[in-house]
Amino acid sequence: xxxxxxxxxxxHEWLRVEPQADGGRVATVGVSDFALQALTDLVHVExxxxxxxxxxxxxxxxxxxxxxxxxLYSPISGEIVAVHEGVVDQLDALKDDPYGKGWLIQVRLSxxxxxxxxxxxxxxxxxxxxxxx
Amino acid sequence: xxxxPRHSPLHEWHTAHGGRxxxxxxxxxxxxxxxxVAEHLATRTACGLFDVSHMARFSFAGPRAxxxxxxxxxxxxxxxxxxxxxxxxxxxxxxxxxxDVLVYRGPDDKLSLxxxxxxxxxxxxxxxxxxxxxxxxxQFSVGAASESSAGDKLDVVVQDITEATAMLAVxxxxxxxxxxxxxxxxxxxxxxxxxxxxxxxxxxxxxxALVSRTGYTGEDGFEFxxxxxxxxxxxxxxxxxxxxxxxxxARDTLRLEAGMPxxxxxxxxxxxxxxxxxxxxxxxDKGRFxxxxxxxxxxxxxxxxxxxxxxxxxKRAAREGATVLAGGKSVGCVTSGTFSPTFDRPLAxxxxxxxxxxxxxxxxxxIRGTLVPAEIVKLPFYxxxx
Numbered sequence: 001x002x003x004x005x006x007x008x009x010x011x012h013e014w015l016r017v018e019p020q021a022d023g024g025r026v027a028t029v030g031v032s033d034f035a036l037q038a039l040t041d042l043v044h045v046e047x048x049x050x051x052x053x054x055x056x057x058x059x060x061x062x063x064x065x066x067x068x069x070x071x072l073y074s075p076i077s078g079e080i081v082a083v084h085e086g087v088v089d090q091l092d093a094l095k096d097d098p099y100g101k102g103w104l105i106q107v108r109l110s111x112x113x114x115x116x117x118x119x120x121x122x123x124x125x126x127x128x129x130x131x132x133x
Numbered sequence: 134x135x136x137x138p139r140h141s142p143l144h145e146w147h148t149a150h151g152g153r154x155x156x157x158x159x160x161x162x163x164x165x166x167x168x169x170v171a172e173h174l175a176t177r178t179a180c181g182l183f184d185v186s187h188m189a190r191f192s193f194a195g196p197r198a199x200x201x202x203x204x205x206x207x208x209x210x211x212x213x214x215x216x217x218x219x220x221x222x223x224x225x226x227x228x229x230x231x232x233d234v235l236v237y238r239g240p241d242d243k244l245s246l247x248x249x250x251x252x253x254x255x256x257x258x259x260x261x262x263x264x265x266x267x268x269x270x271x272q273f274s275v276g277a278a279s280e281s282s283a284g285d286k287l288d289v290v291v292q293d294i295t296e297a298t299a300m301l302a303v304x305x306x307x308x309x310x311x312x313x314x315x316x317x318x319x320x321x322x323x324x325x326x327x328x329x330x331x332x333x334x335x336x337x338x339x340x341x342a343l344v345s346r347t348g349y350t351g352e353d354g355f356e357f358x359x360x361x362x363x364x365x366x367x368x369x370x371x372x373x374x375x376x377x378x379x380x381x382x383a384r385d386t387l388r389l390e391a392g393m394p395x396x397x398x399x400x401x402x403x404x405x406x407x408x409x410x411x412x413x414x415x416x417x418d419k420g421r422f423x424x425x426x427x428x429x430x431x432x433x434x435x436x437x438x439x440x441x442x443x444x445x446x447x448k449r450a451a452r453e454g455a456t457v458l459a460g461g462k463s464v465g466c467v468t469s470g471t472f473s474p475t476f477d478r479p480l481a482x483x484x485x486x487x488x489x490x491x492x493x494x495x496x497x498x499x500i501r502g503t504l505v506p507a508e509i510v511k512l513p514f515y516x517x518x519x
C-alpha cells in the first residue's frame with residue numbers, strides 16, 4: 001500500500017514534507033515502488049552533492065538498471081540538505097522499502113506553492129494503472 | 134510502423150505468465166518475466182527458454198535454390214554437407230551488411246534461412262533481386278509450415294514460413310538434458326548426439342519439427358522450429374521439465390557477453406564484414422556473389438573502425454552512442470553496452486579507429502558527461518566452460 005502522507009511527481013518520484021524546528025519545511029525524496037518494480041535489476045544510483053540548489057523538474061541524479069538508465073527529477077525547488085549515501089551500496093533497501101529506508105535526498109523547500117502541482121497517492125496510482133496498459 | 138504489432142504463437146502464454154511485452158521489430162515480445170539478471174543466470178547455470186518466433190524463416194526448394202543462396206550470401210553454401218547450419222552475411226553491392234543470417238542445408242536441394250525480424254522485408258526483396266540478376270524462374274510466396282512441392286518448371290520456390298511456425302531456443306548447460314528426449318529424431322541418431330551447428334528433422338508428439346544445435350547465448354542448446362499450433366505445447370513441456378522462461382532482455386545481455394554482434398547495433402549497411410571481425414564468414418574462393426568485388430578491396434582497408442570489446446570500471450554501463458576517447462580525443466563510439474550479470478560489471482562493444490583498436494589498450498568512455506576508464510579486451514567476454 002502507498003503511504004497516504006506522500007505526494008508524487010508524474011515522473012515517479014515521491015516526497016514527504018515535514019516541518020522543521022526553525023519553521024521551514026524539508027521534503028524527503030525517493031522513487032516510487034511502481035517505478036522500481038518496472039526497472040527491476042538495479043545496478044547503480046547516482047546521487048548529487050549536499051548543498052546543491054535544485055529547481056522543480058530538474059534532474060538530480062540517475063538510476064540505472066541492467067537494461068537502461070533513467071534520470072531522477074526533483075519534484076520541487078530548494079537546497080539539498082541531506083543525501084542518503086548509504087543507499088548507493090544497498091540497492092536492496094531502495095527496492096524493499098522505497099518509502100522508508102530507500103529515500104534518496106532531502107530538500108529544504110524554497111517554494112511551497114509548487115506542492116500543488118504534485119499528485120496525491122490516489123491520483124498517482126491512477127496514472128500508474130494507465131501506464132501499465 | 135503503422136500496422137498493429139504481430140503476435141507470436143506464444144503470445145497468450147507470455148501475457149498470462151507476467152511477461153512484460155514490448156514492441157520488438159513490429160512484434161509484441163516479452164522483454165522479461167521476472168528479472169533480466171535472474172533469467173540470464175538461469176541460462177548460464179541451468180537452462181533458459183526463449184521465444185524467438187519473431188525471427189524470420191524462409192524455405193527454399195527447386196534445382197537452383199542453392200545457386201540463389203550462394204549468390205545472395207557471403208559464406209559458402211555449396212560446400213555445406215546436408216544437415217549443416219552456417220552463419221553468413223547478406224551484403225549489398227557496396228559490401229555493407231544487410232543482415233546476418235543462418236543457412237540450413239537440407240536434403241533434395243532444400244535450404245532454409247533464418248533472418249533477423251527487423252530485416253524480414255529487406256532480405257525478402259534482396260532475394261528477389263538476386264533471383265532476377267541470376268535470371269532464375271522463381272516464385273516467392275507466403276507458405277505453410279510443411280511447404281508444398283516446388284513447381285516442376287520453376288528454378289526456385291521461396292516461401293516465408295515465419296508466421297506458420299513457432300521458433301523456440303533452449304540454452305544452457307542443462308538444455309540438452311532437459312529437451313533432447315522430448316523430440317524424436319527422424320534419423321536413428323539421438324538429438325543429444327547432434328553436433329554444434331548441425332540440424333535434423335524430428336517430430337514432437339507427431340508433428341514435424343526441425344532441431345538445430347545452435348543459439349545466441351554462448352551456451353550449448355537447441356533451437357526448435359515447429360508448426361505454429363504445436364509451439365505452445367512444446368514450450369509448456371520444456372517449462373514443466375525445468376527450463377526457465379526468459380525474455381529478450383536476457384537474450385541481449387547473454388549475446389553481448391558472448392561477443393555476438395546484433396543487427397542494428399554492431400552490424401548495419403554502413404559496416405562491412407571485416408570491420409565487424411567476421412572475415413571468416415566471407416568466402417572469396419566460391420566465385421562471384423553480391424558485394425564480392427567491393428569486399429575484395431575493403432578486405433585490406435585500414436581506414437575503417439573495428440569492433441572491439443570494452444571492460445569498464447565502476448558500476449555505470451556505457452550505452453549505445455557513448456563516445457570512446459583515447460588521450461582525450463574521440464576514437465569511436467559504443468554500439469552495445471550493459472551491466473553484465475555473469476561478471477558483475479559493465480561491458481560494451483564499440484567501433485574504434487584501427488590505430489586504437491588494440492587489445493589491452495586503455496581508453497575512456499564518456500558516460501553522460503563523466504569519463505570512465507575502460508580497457509579493450511578480447512572478444513568474447515564469456516566462453517562457456519568446455
